[in-house]
Amino acid sequence: xxxxxxxxVLGVGLTAMAHGAGxxxxxxxxxxxxxxxxxxxxxxxxMAVYPKLSGIGERYLYEQLVDIRDxxxxxxxxxxxxxxxxxxxxxxxAAYYNQQTMVVGQADPELVEQGQALxxxxxxxxxxxxxxxxxxxxxxxxxxxxxxxxxGQTAEYVVKQLNxxxxxxxxxxxxxxxxxxxxxxxxDAEIEAVANYVSGLN
Numbered sequence: 001x002x003x004x005x006x007x008x009v010l011g012v013g014l015t016a017m018a019h020g021a022g023x024x025x026x027x028x029x030x031x032x033x034x035x036x037x038x039x040x041x042x043x044x045x046x047m048a049v050y051p052k053l054s055g056i057g058e059r060y061l062y063e064q065l066v067d068i069r070d071x072x073x074x075x076x077x078x079x080x081x082x083x084x085x086x087x088x089x090x091x092x093x094a095a096y097y098n099q100q101t102m103v104v105g106q107a108d109p110e111l112v113e114q115g116q117a118l119x120x121x122x123x124x125x126x127x128x129x130x131x132x133x134x135x136x137x138x139x140x141x142x143x144x145x146x147x148x149x150x151x152g153q154t155a156e157y158v159v160k161q162l163n164x165x166x167x168x169x170x171x172x173x174x175x176x177x178x179x180x181x182x183x184x185x186x187x188d189a190e191i192e193a194v195a196n197y198v199s200g201l202n
Contacts, residue, residue, distance in 0.1 A: 043103040059143055107200030
């Protein structure tokens with residue numbers, strides 16, 4: 001597991017900035033279509049199972065937008081919305097959302113202790129690594145490696161994605177192999193606890 005993580009970190013790091021930088025002002029012009037689901041500035045989604053886009057990382061968001069547009073990541077609610085957008089359009093969109101401020105929620109007090117322990121220390125018995133190793137202790141992610149910021153993300157969305165990784169339904173992208181392996185080792189209770197913890201992490 002450690003070798004897998006190290007290999008992906010190195011590989012992603014070497015190509016971290018292979019694409020051009022985005023223009024936030026240009027991205028804002030295309031963001032209107034996103035607001036109906038993700039809210040103004042991408043920080044207050046209309047439904048908790050929709051992700052917050054604000055401040056999660058330009059590289060990560062760009063890669064996800066490309067995967068969704070190209071059909072490598074299937075998100076039914078976004079079918080056709082990105083079809084006419086170029087790589088630069090998506091880069092601009094990612095740059096815009098990355099400059100927005102993440103609105104942090106309130107974690108469930110009853111799950112904070114378990115979630116924090118898992119996020120910071122993992123579960124040695126089941127081979128779950130600490131989330132903080134890739135997503136940082138404060139949940140701010142790792143922009144050069146393309147690992148998203150998790151702090152403040154909705155618990156419902158994190159639960160949905162961890163379940164998708166565990167079921168093998170989210171298998172596209174450069175880091176999916178890591179997340180599928182990690183999620184396969186998590187119990188339902190651990191998924192709920194860590195998702196709630198990151199929702200209030202800042």
